[in-house]
Amino acid sequence: MRFRIIVLAKQVPDTRNVGKDAMKADGTVNRAALSAIFNPEDLHALEQALSIKDKIRYAEVILLTMGPTRAAEIIREALYRGADQGFLITDRKFAGSDTLATSYALSLAVKKLAPYHLVISGRQAIDGDTAQVGPQTAEKLGIPQITYAEEILSLDAKKIIVKRRLERGVEVVNSTLPALITVHSSAPPCRQRIGKLLMKYKHARTVTELQNETKDYTELYTERPYLLIEEWSAEDLKAAGENLGLSGSPTKVKKIENVVFQHKESKVLSNSDKDIEKLMQTLISSHIIG
Template structure:
C-alpha cells in the first residue's frame, strides 16, 4: 500500500499586489482586478510533500481543494510540479463557509481518501486566519503540528518535524495519521517540470470537460490519470446543517472601506532646504536628538 499524502490547497486572490483599481468606488473589493493564484504557503506545503516522495518511492500525493470550478487550475499546477492526482470539492452548498464549515467539508473528503499524512499551508493570504489546518485535524481527531519548517525524517508510521516559532525552533515527533501546516520559512516549491506539464496539461474535471469543444472521451479512457475528481455534497457523508452558511457560526456584520482620518500634513519636497527644515523641527521639538 502506498504512503498517501493529501495536500490541502486553496486558490486565492493575490492580495499581496493590490493595485489602485482593486477597490471599487462603493468600497467593495473588485475581485476581477486581482489574479487568482495558488496560495503561497500551500506551495510550501506541496514542496514538503514532494520531498517526502523523493525519499519514499511508494508515496502518493493527492491535492485536495475546495472552491469554484475554476479552482481546478491549482490542481493542474500542482500536477505540473509532481502531485499525482487531485480532488476538487465544489458545490453551491459550500458557499458562505467560514473556517469551521470549510474544515468540516474538507475533513469529510479526507475521510474518503484515508491518507497517512495531511499537509497544508499555515494560512491563506485572503483571510490570514491559520484556522483550517488545526480545525481539520480536530474534526479528524488526529494530532496537528503547525508552523512546520522542515520534515526531518519520515517513516511509514512516524514523522520528525522542525517547527519555526516566533523566538526559536522546536523539533517534534509524531505517529501517523497526522496533519501538519507549513510555514513560509520552509523551502519554496520546485518549479513546473516540462515532462509533467506535457503529461497533465489535459487534466480536467467533469465540469471542465463539459465546457470543452474538443472531444476528450478517448483521451480520458486511455489516460485515466487525467481525470480530476470533482466531489459535491452528495459525495460526502455530510450533515448538511454543518455546511456552508448554516454551518458557519461567524457572520460578517459589516465591511468597511478604510477611510483614514485626514491629517493636516505639511507637504515637502526633496530639496535640501525642505529636509533641513524638517530635521530642525524634529530636533527643536525633541522628537529626535
C-alpha cells in the same frame, strides 16, 4: 501500501497586489480585478510533500482543494510540480463556509482518501489570515496537529519528527501518524514546474471544465484517464446539510466596511536636498532623533 500524503491547498485572490480598481464603487471587493493565485504557504506545504516523495519512493502526493470550478487551476499547478493526483471539492452548498464549515468538508474528503499518513497544508491563507482551517481539520479527523512546521527532520511509517518555528525560537516535536502539519513561510519555497509534467498534464480538466470546451476530448480522456480531475460534491462526501456552507458556519459577517482613512494634516515634501535637509533639521530640533 503506499505512503499517502494529502496536501490541502486554497486558491486565493492575490490580496498583496491590490490595485486601485480592487474596490467597487459600492465599497465591496471587486474580485474580478484581483488575480487568483495558489496560496503562498500552501505552496510551501506542497514542497514539503514533494520532498518526502523524493526520498520515499512509495509515497504519493494528492492535492485537495475546495472552491469554484476555477480552483482546478491550482490542481494543475500542483500536477506540473510533481503531485500525483488532485481532487476538487465543489458545490454551491459549500458557498459561504467559514473555517469550521470548511474544515468539516475538507475532513470528509480526507476520510474518503483513507488510509492516509500525512495531511499537509499551509499555515494560513492570505485572504483571511485566520490559520484556523488546519487545526480544525485535524480535530475533525481526530489526529494530532503540528503547526508552523519549518522542516521535517525524519519520517517513517509510524512517526514524524518536525521542527516548528515559534515566535521566540524553535521546537522539535515527535508525533505519531497520521498527523496534520501546517507549514510556515520560513520553510523552503516550492520547486518550479517541471517541463515533462507540464506536457503530461496540460490537458488535465475537471468534468465541468470539459463541458465548457468546444472540442471533443472524449477519446483523449478515455486513453489517458489521469487527465480527468475528479470533482466531489456535497453528496459525494455524504455531507450533512446543516454542517455545510452558511448554515454550518457559526460565524456571520454582520457588517463590512471600506477602510476609512484617518485624515491628518500631512505635509508633502519633494525629494530635493533642500526639503530633506529642512526635515532633518526639524526632527533634530524637536528631539525626535539625534
